[in-house]
Amino acid sequence: MIKKIHVFILLFLCSPGLFITSSYAAPIAEREVLDNGMTLLHSGKTGLPIVTVVIAIKAGSVVEPEDKSGLANLTADLLNEGTKTRSSKEISDAIEFVGGSLSTARGADYITVSLSVLKKDIGMGFDLLSDIILNPAFSDAEIQRRKTAIKNSIIQQKEDPGVIASKAFGEAVFGKHPYGKPAEGTEESLDRITREDIAAFHQGYYLPNNTIMTVVGDISKGELKSMLNRYFMNWQRRDSKELSLPASALKDKPKVIKIQKNLAQANIIIGHLGIKRDNPDYYAVSVMNYILGGGGFASRLMDNIRDNKGLAYDVHSYFSANKYAGSFQAGFQTKNESANTAIAEALKEMERMRTEPVSDKELSDAKSYLTGSFPLRIDSNRKIAAFLTAVEYYGLGLDYVDNYRKFIEAVTKDDILRAAKKYLHTGSYVLVVVGDMEKAALKY
């Protein structure tokens, strides 16, 4: 009951672009690189008798072979479906009996395996964690079962106009780059994946020197070390191959993709190639996007399309900045008949960002939010674990908590104008519209 009770409650504001400083005297975590190459981050918190572990392994879809799309996801997915000594049900029953959770999540840059347990169950939790990472069985029966389930979810996704739009957008922007492929693969690519592929992928990438382990909660450094000695002793370093990926390119003119569905609304995405996480303009881009469409009701897109014109409920924009260049996208849904107007307004706001400086108030409000909301990004064990994992993966340094404020404070109006000219493209965008094309009568 407790977990489901809020499912059908309506949230007023959907603000996916909102992300969030202040100075902390104590270091947020201790960092150590172990002998086997694994990076360990530890943040002891004694307020609650719970422990959260996030293991990030550089085994995401960016390292899977081109014709085996879905391999990284399937491999991660199969980890808790059986080991050399435990069945799928034995694993789920063991962790669920103590009210804990053990889950895997796919990703393009890295996959994660997460454990949450009460302190009293930490030994059992680490035992399971190491078993599923080090000794997965990859049995043929479980592989078939997961392939069927994934194919079913691929079919079900065709019911969701947002997912249809997002897949078409990714493919158009990224071409052959893995960021443009569906992480779960396709029905055809899944058929090409064999047990040997999965075992080889696991053998090749699930290595301690590819891994960041973040541990947050009621566990001391000594306790943690004894867990690692007991359960992760035999995890040995090995070289792993790096693939060289084709760089995605910007289009030279707008590309419009129209997908006919009998829907009440047109689901719209406008965007293009974006930036890498290590781009020095990342902070100027962050402030710029907050003003454009990342800042909820403080953003221009929301103000124009929702507040002034009543054309949409959810209006947002974001840059996904990862290891390789990600995308910029502005997204909204509006009744088919309003699609032209809403698209025109979104493009107008992108162009205004490129041609006119933002106001002093917009700049100071954006900085004030981005720096002032930093404490909210790290106010629970779960959030601290996710934050530390990203800080380590993208090499931001444990002093990022303090540096972030400096980086944001340094951004000027000129920086924003320059960043907008460089990273927003109103003449070479990809526009995806999923909806009723007759009613929408698109002019694009």
Place this chain on the structure above:
Amino acid sequence: MLFILLFLLFHTHAYALDVSEYTLKNGLKVLILEDHKAPTATFQIWYRVGSRDENTGKTGLSHLLEHMMFKGTKKHGPKTFSQAIQRAGGTDNAFTSKEYTGYFELLASDRIGLPIELEADRMRNLILTKEAVLSERDVVMEERRLHYEDDPQRLVYEGVVAMAFMNHPYRWPVIGWMSDLKGLEPDDLINHYQTWYAPNNAVIIVVGDVKKEEILSKITDAFGDIPAAPAIKTVKTEEAQQRGERRFFVKKEAELPFIVSAYKAPDIRHEDGFALDVLGSILSDGKSSRLYQSLVYEQQIALSAWAGYEGLYKDPFLFLTGATAAFGKNIEDVEKAINAEIEKFKKAPPSEREVQKAKNQIEASFIMGQDSIYMQAKMIGSFEMIGGWRLWEKYLEGIRKVSPEDVRRVTEKYLVSDTRTTGILIPLKDGNK
């Protein structure tokens, strides 16, 4: 010996909620829970009004008013509320349910004075212009298109609830019917606001790195002079006894068949609520649960299958089950498989271990929920709205006492076809135009 000692310690500490409760002279209730793990806090104000308090032809009023609450007052002009909170590094939002309408802010705890001042202002001083109401009505219609009209599974759920309740206002959706939204007028909103938005119909909940005496004094300064409103007379419609199964179909463009069944069930204040919650957990919590193991893992006839007791309501609500059929599988077979799993409980109680697992999951989720100040406030509010936040403690105690035989008994008593309402999605192929 060590185990027993730990167990006892665990028991005494797990359910003690250190909430301080105050009531101002104007009837405004204030609940404060100090939590000093991080320098942040949440301020929330919950009004005891939701879609259950609406009338035919005017559904969706509570939710539309929730949207309008961000449109400005005499003192703080239009578009300023969220901007002011965000400038302070905070986030804000709101939610509407069948029972309540809530507003919240999350921010660094040294800035908590700001939402206190802003929320006190908008409790009585909202400006509702015709132009703003009409524009926001359009926004809500877009919200309805997004979350219902173009989401076939949501349409089935909406229909099941509407059909399960023939009398009680639980029948209509929180967002309102599309045709009602088109007809809502500024005066409807003004009446709704003036009737329900008053200190004696609201509860403030603060969780985070605060000192309760300081917060209480700030709240008293900001809200203390707002006069109480006249007591509200509500008409109580009770749902009549359901005497036979109700079934209906939704035919719509979709890929996979889907089913939802709703059984009439008592609310959590009824002693059977605890066993129903444990039943829901055994059926549905996690991959080791019975529905996942049977329908998804063993038989592979469903992509997903779930169940859940919905007891956090003031009046009796529902126990729900549902599933999405796997590609090429019949929804009839899926329905039979779910019903077969339910029948098993009637023949033999679940094992001691399964019941213990459900209790452990509910207990662990209570402890893990304390990782988030927002979730703690949300839980306190959800229980407060239906009869007092202490129900949360009673709930946790009640769960602990559930026996396998209790689970068998409540299955036999409530999960019967005569009080079931079933909705089925029949996918149509997308017609090209």
